[in-house]
Amino acid sequence: AHPADGIDLMAGPWEVREKLAPRAEGPPLRLRTYFPAELDAIDGLAAAYLDDSRRHIERYAKAIGPYPFDGFSVVASPLPTGFGMPTLTYIGAEVLKLPFIRATSLGHEVLHNWWGNGVFVDYASGNWAEGLTTFMADYAYKEDESAAAARAMRLGWLRDFAAVPAADQQPLAAFRSRTHGAAAAVGYGKSAMLFVMLREQIGADTFDRGIRAFWARHRFGVAGWSDLRSAFEAESGQDLATFFDQWLTRRGGPAPRIERARTQARAGGTQLIVDLAQSSPPYALKIPLELVYAGRRERIDVEFRDGRRQLTLDVDTAPASVRLDPELRLWRVLAPAQLPPILRQWITAATPRLAIAQAPGPSAAADETAAAAPALVQRLFERAAKPGSLEDLDRGSGPMLLIGSHAAVDAALAGAGLPPRPASLGVRGSAQVWTVIRAHGAPLAVVSARDVGALQALSRPLPHYGAQSWLVFEGSRVLERGVWEVRDDGVTVRQD
Numbered sequence: 235a236h237p238a239d240g241i242d243l244m245a246g247p248w249e250v251r252e253k254l255a256p257r258a259e260g261p262p263l264r265l266r267t268y269f270p271a272e273l274d275a276i277d278g279l280a281a282a283y284l285d286d287s288r289r290h291i292e293r294y295a296k297a298i299g300p301y302p303f304d305g306f307s308v309v310a311s312p313l314p315t316g317f318g319m320p321t322l323t324y325i326g327a328e329v330l331k332l333p334f335i336r337a338t339s340l341g342h343e344v345l346h347n348w349w350g351n352g353v354f355v356d357y358a359s360g361n362w363a364e365g366l367t368t369f370m371a372d373y374a375y376k377e378d379e380s381a382a383a384a385r386a387m388r389l390g391w392l393r394d395f396a397a398v399p400a401a402d403q404q405p406l407a408a409f410r411s412r413t414h415g416a417a418a419a420v421g422y423g424k425s426a427m428l429f430v431m432l433r434e435q436i437g438a439d440t441f442d443r444g445i446r447a448f449w450a451r452h453r454f455g456v457a458g459w460s461d462l463r464s465a466f467e468a469e470s471g472q473d474l475a476t477f478f479d480q481w482l483t484r485r486g487g488p489a490p491r492i493e494r495a496r497t498q499a500r501a502g503g504t505q506l507i508v509d510l511a512q513s514s515p516p517y518a519l520k521i522p523l524e525l526v527y528a529g530r531r532e533r534i535d536v537e538f539r540d541g542r543r544q545l546t547l548d549v550d551t552a553p554a555s556v557r558l559d560p561e562l563r564l565w566r567v568l569a570p571a572q573l574p575p576i577l578r579q580w581i582t583a584a585t586p587r588l589a590i591a592q593a594p595g596p597s598a599a600a601d602e603t604a605a606a607a608p609a610l611v612q613r614l615f616e617r618a619a620k621p622g623s624l625e626d627l628d629r630g631s632g633p634m635l636l637i638g639s640h641a642a643v644d645a646a647l648a649g650a651g652l653p654p655r656p657a658s659l660g661v662r663g664s665a666q667v668w669t670v671i672r673a674h675g676a677p678l679a680v681v682s683a684r685d686v687g688a689l690q691a692l693s694r695p696l697p698h699y700g701a702q703s704w705l706v707f708e709g710s711r712v713l714e715r716g717v718w719e720v721r722d723d724g725v726t727v728r729q730d
């Protein structure tokens with residue numbers, strides 16, 4: 235279909251703005267916004283969309299090959315749902331106002347003009363376009379931002395995947411489109427991580443050449459995973475059959491581990507001996523190991539293709555510990571202890587429990603904050619909560635949420651011998667929400683509010699923050715939020 239056909243499908247009272255951007259070859263690029271008058275009137279918004287559309291198009295033209303169309307339009311939809319088609323993205327008017335959309339979703343949609351609408355997906359062999367688009371858009375923007383931001387996105391992929399029950403885990407080759415969370419965890423997360431690992435395997439320059447060769451060869455044609463593999467094999471000279479086969483056709487992922495690490499003295503130096511293990515059938519992996527010395531760290535990449543491997547390295551001095559893939563560059567199944575607790579575990583819990591922290595003594599009956607707790611959890615949890623108390627926390631396994639006023643929460647935690655309110659949160663804002671890091675026992679999260687109004691103000695926003703470990707609210711506005719850092723001390727090196 236000719237791309238311009240798409241515009242006729244949608245009618246609406248739009249203000250149209252147009253900007254022509256000259257190109258080295260061919261006619262100028264025709265950039266447009268179709269915004270309703272109210273949205274168009276927001277100072278500088280439409281102009282910013284035009285500029286950022288052009289910026290994204292230029293970025294990908296440089297990385298992949300010339301933009302294959304003559305125009306691109308951003309069309310406001312009255313509904314929050316959006317979709318894309320060649321040369322056009324249709325995004326909810328309210329969503330278009332959000333400041334981060336131009337930097338993230340817009341670039342993702344622009345890139346689909348190459349992946350999906352420029353090279354078409356051979357759906358019979360699986361959808362590679364979402365993963366490649368996520369890798370070159372959403373993930374690339376995180377890499378532009380910082381190494382920590384990119385790591386946080388990789389952690390998010392692994393964390394979302396760890397939440398998918400094994401029975402619902404599909405191989406990547408079976409992914410067609412985002413129909414539910416389990417599909418997205420594979421079709422976006424695992425798929426994008428495949429490209430992270432592939433780039434590590436063949437090198438960034440070779441990877442970039444492979445991308446351009448794939449585009450040049452399949453522009454306006456249908457292509458599948460095997461065509462991507464051929465392009466990267468041709469550029470790298472490597473046989474990538476095992477790599478693509480294991481990541482596309484196997485469900486789940488590997489869980490490699492360090493079983494032991496020790497040093498032994500030998501003539502002229504020290505040897506570090508690391509025992510690696512993974513379950514059968516093994517994956518062919520390139521594992522980043524980090525040797526942790528006092529004051530410095532050293533990364534080495536290790537081939538690991540069997541169920542076990544004993545690695546022997548000559549070292550100048552003995553490291554204190556060895557960590558396996560601390561930067562999370564490998565697609566793998568993380569154990570619960572490796573995952574930061576986030577609110578989604580409470581929101582989606584099969585058997586959530588509610589503990590209400592009552593103001594101590596005679597004021598308990600008049601504790602309005604406690605009285606408002608059930609209404610909040612009804613909004614927050616997907617399933618009905620059972621009443622519980624902190625004393626029973628470890629007599630069940632379901633996630634427990636403790637709710638109360640600041641004083642009542644502090645007293646309840648202290649009385650049960652649990653970790654106090656995190657010093658990093660203090661009592662800033664009108665309410666704090668946090669998950670408690672516990673080595674063992676049932677998951678615990680806390681909602682602590684200044685007063686009943688502060689508690690009630692959480693009922694609308696809080697369900698949207700499932701990806702967070704902690705939040706500080708002022709009324710219904712989030713002041714700060716974050717995901718707890720999970721410490722990975724690795725395996726201590728024994729000195730023989």
Ligand SMILES: [Zn+2]
Binds near residue numbers: 342346364367
């Ligand atoms: Zn997409």
